[in-house]
Amino acid sequence: MGYGDEIMVAGEARRLWRAGDPRPVAVLDRHGRPRRHPIWDGNPRIARPEAVARGLAVQTLVNGPGCRPYVDYVAMHNEFAALFPGRPFTTKLCDPRLPWRYTAWRASPGELFHVSRREPGDYVVVEPHLKAGASPNKDWGWDRWQALVSSRRDLDWVQLGAGGVRVLEGVRQLETADFRTACGLLAGARAAVLPEGGLHHAAAALDVPAVVIFGAMTSPANTGYASHVNLFEPMGGESPCGQRVACDHCAQAMAAIDPAAVADHLERILDA
Ligand SMILES: [Zn+2]
Incomplete structure (x- = not known):
């Protein structure tokens, strides 16, 4: 990861x-x-x-690949062994019968060093893209990101990251050569609206207030921070589903996260 x-x-x-x-x-x-x-x-x-x-x-x-504290490897191993007796266990198999299973471990804010912090600015960082290989269930959907941005044309919206990616209408892109450079710009933002992923962990480490779109695949009880607004919609259950393949339940969860509600959360952060 x-x-x-x-x-x-x-x-x-x-x-x-x-x-x-x-x-x-x-x-x-x-x-x-x-x-x-x-x-x-x-x-x-x-x-x-x-x-x-x-x-x-x-x-x-x-703590590393294959030994992350929020992953319940024992449960995953048992489910794997029941499905594929005798086959060597791996967490890499993307099969709807083999979702991620989670422990009760919760993240606490990290730290980032050697980050050239941009002077505090008036911009809001938004990230409609997921990293390559991320579960499609973490995707809020382009139209919802666009609806959020379009509902607040008065804000100075910024997308970070490599050039050549699709940019939301009404958003300016600040091209960043690498993740650390992106962190420097993130550090200067008034706020951010982000999917669950690298930038939201960076935002917590850099004390940037954020609204984080979880959906239903992962839970803020594992990878969320108390300093953020974490939008988790488990759709009647309590647990995140952990699915790595596109799942209807997660699609419904994302649809239940209304861009207008996200804009309200952001408004409260900006007013704070
Ligand atoms: Zn799901």
Whole structure:
């Protein structure tokens, strides 16, 4: 997965520090090996693998691909084994019978270093795109994003990211070469309206108020932040469905998130 997961790691490292252990955190992969990620560069709470190899005194945190704290691997393994007896377990198989299953773990805001923060501006960041490979169930839908923007023509709306992508009408694009550059611009925003993903984790780390469109596939009880307005619509259930393939239930959940209601939430943030 992408930046969001690794920003959540930085949140875990901060949580461990705050719990009273001053040693830097060695982030271990599922085989117990220290990991690195460029988004942690400059983070004094996270030990680099070479420092661990030199014998630096560390505390450890297991968190990486195949060992994320919000994923219930035991439940997923059992469901996989029932469907495919004898086949080696993988979480990579996109099958409607094998949704993500979640633990009770909840993210706390991460930290980002080496971010050139743009001076606070008057713009609002909006992100109608999902990263490649994201579940289609996280997609609010182009027309709803457009309806939101069109309902507030008075705002200075901004899209970040690589050039060449589709830009909403009434939105200006600030092309950003990489994720860190995008974070610098995000840091200067008055507010943001975002899908559940890397930028919403960055917004929490950078103290940017945001409305986050969850829908029903993932839950703010896992990957949401108390500082944000989290729009989760489990459609009568309580649990996120976890489906990686397009699902009717999630489509209904997204349809239940009205652009006018999102605009109201944003209004309250801007008035605060
Ligand atoms: Zn669903």
